[in-house]
Amino acid sequence: MSKKLSFLKRAHLTRHPMAQKLLKIMEDKQSNLCLAADVASQKQLFALADELGPDLCMLKTHVDILEDFSPDFGAKLRALADKHNFLIFEDRKFADIGQTVLLQYTQGIYRIAEWAHIINAHIVPGPGIIEGLKGSNLLLLAEMSSSGTLAKGAYTRNAVAMAQQYPETVMGLICLHALCKDPGIIHVTPGVKLEPGQDALGQRYRTVDEILIRNKSDIIIVGRDITHAKDPKKTAGLYRKRGWECYVQTLG
Ligand code: 5BU
DSSP states (O other): OOOBOOHHHHHHHOOOHHHHHHHHHHHHHTOOEEEEOOOSSHHHHHHHHHHHGGGOSEEEEOGGGOSSOOTTHHHHHHHHHHHHTOEEEEEEEEOSOHHHHHHHHHSTTTOHHHHOSEEEEOSTTOTHHHHHTTTSOEEEESOOSSTTOSOOTHHHHHHHHHHHHOTTTEEEEEOSSOOOOOTTOEEEEOOBOSSOEEOTTSOEEBOHHIIIIISOOSEEEEOHHHHTSSSHHHHHHHHHHHHHHHHHHTBO
């Protein structure tokens, strides 16, 4: 079985500043856990960020889910990210022509560029979307967790090739498996639960071991299994611990 390079080694091998930063945070905090904080209010989101922040390398938002968004949201979340040393990943899934995604990223009410460390994009429009998001720190969607996804085969291979063509912008892939060996390409996987399964709307869950050991991904994204748990803090701790144990097992 091929062994993985450590996050620290990869931090030294990549020239992407945000990839370096994330890999160092993972090493420092011994965490490859990203929380999907899909809650309706800023209060709930900030409470999760403050309580679970020490366990996280990243916190993933869907800012358009918030029912009480206000312009000071970004500054408040950034303060918590600084306090607990995690990065903010806005899961906006940009999917339009370069000019439009540039406006969506920098303008409008959310001003994502002002507070998100990391964003993501579909590759369906072609490389113009990456050109439009130059200057950001981008994850490309190479695979999705949902059943029946069309992101597979040649589509997935094209996502990897596009990531490799833009190493200044792209720092990773949303995927189910490690797809390339570039040290600065961080593999980030949603659809994670302690037990495998499915939700009622097509989400497919795989276990931490399957994703990190068998599939060799780097980061697990966990949402409802933590946010809906009886004790979210304790559950996040379990995921962080298991995630780190799996990572250690994959090292040479
Ligand atoms: P869950 O509660 O663990 O199912 O939440 C998963 C999160 O990851 C949720 O915010 C989704 O929008 C996000 N996600 C996903 O589930 N699958 C994907 O392929 C991508 C994002 Br891309």
